[in-house]
Every structure is written in structure tokens, then in C-alpha cells.
Amino acid sequence: MALVIDFLRAIFDIIAGIVARFAQATGEAHIAADPLLLVLIAIVLTIWLGSACWAGSIAEMRRHAPKLHFFIGLVLPLLYPLVILFALDVKGAKARDRERQREKEQAAAAAAPVQPAAVDSPDIDLPIEQAEAKEETTLDEHYFTDIALDDQGNPTGPWRITYGDTEIVAQRIVDALPHAVVIETLAADGKAHKIRIPYSKISGCEAAE
16 A cells, blocks of 8 residues: 555646646746646646556556566556456466466375276175375465455465464564565554564464454
8 A cells, every 4th residue: 555655646746846847947938827727737748657657556556577467567557457457467377377286286196096906706796995195384474475366366364373372363474485485464553563483483374253
């Protein structure tokens, strides 16, 4: 939210400066500036710069280079941010989905029951034991990267994380480092704090009610 406010404040300052310089130049030339023209200039500049900021913000939330998309948003105002709003995926999401699908297929193949060999004598009764494969979730970098954002690229949460004898509620997952996860929690005074928890100490993670 603070990033959006900074963007809007910067846009307002730029537009106000451009309109002020335009009004000053017309005044020095003894030309009466049309108020409607000034309003039109302000609206056009607002849409132009706001479109670029919107495109950059969407790209940053979905883990892409914000500067590149900002400049493309300048070239294609309104159209480009609307397109990437629905077309731009979270960076690496498709690759992770393919990897998870491959792991599920391998687990399903390993859990498939083995057909017993044919027995010549019908009097022999062979017991068939079927093992159940249990897929365990590994609470590591890949796990927290997958659950940090939803399909639209928005932060998920809150999450209840258990490590050692401690249980803590994470408002959102800030980052998944190679050896630890960084989470944001709310202190008793209502202020947000960031905490780093090593994966080796985490024993559980589930959505908090």
C-alpha cells in the first residue's frame, strides 16, 4: 500500500510541475491559458504516468522486472497494464506446477499395486498385501515459495507456523531464502515485524483461521 501511495504522490508532483510550468510559460508570453486545456493536460498526463506505474506494480508483484514493464506501460498506456493483469503469470509458477505434477505422477506410479503372478494350482490361496504410500510435505524453500502468493500474484495468509515449542501467526510470507523463511508478524502494539525461521526448526505450517 505504501508503494502505491508513493507512486501516486510522485505522479501528482510531476503533473503539478508540468502544469505549473505550462501556465508560467503562457503567462510570460501574455497568453491566457484555457483552464479546460490545463485540466485536459493534467488528465492525459495522469493516465499516461499512472498506466506506467500500474504496469510496473503488476510486474513487481508477480516477480518480474518492474522497470521494463514501466517503460512499456509508457509506450502503451492503459492497454498494456490491462493485458498483463490477466496474461502475466507469477515468474516460475508454470515450472513449479509442472514439477509438482511430475512428482505426483511418480508417487502415483510407485503406489500402484503390483499384479500377482499367475498360479497354476487353483487350490493355493496367496495373500496379497497392498502398501499405502504416504506423501510427506517438505517444509523447505520450494514449499514456502509456492504458498507465498496466490494465482493472481497477491500475498497469501495468515499462516500458523510451528517451530520448536513455539507457534506463531505469520500475516504473510515475505521471502523464502535457501535456509530460512522470512515472515511478517504483528506485535502486541499492532506494528509489523519480520522474523527469520530456519527450515530445520519448522515442524508445521497451516492456514490460520
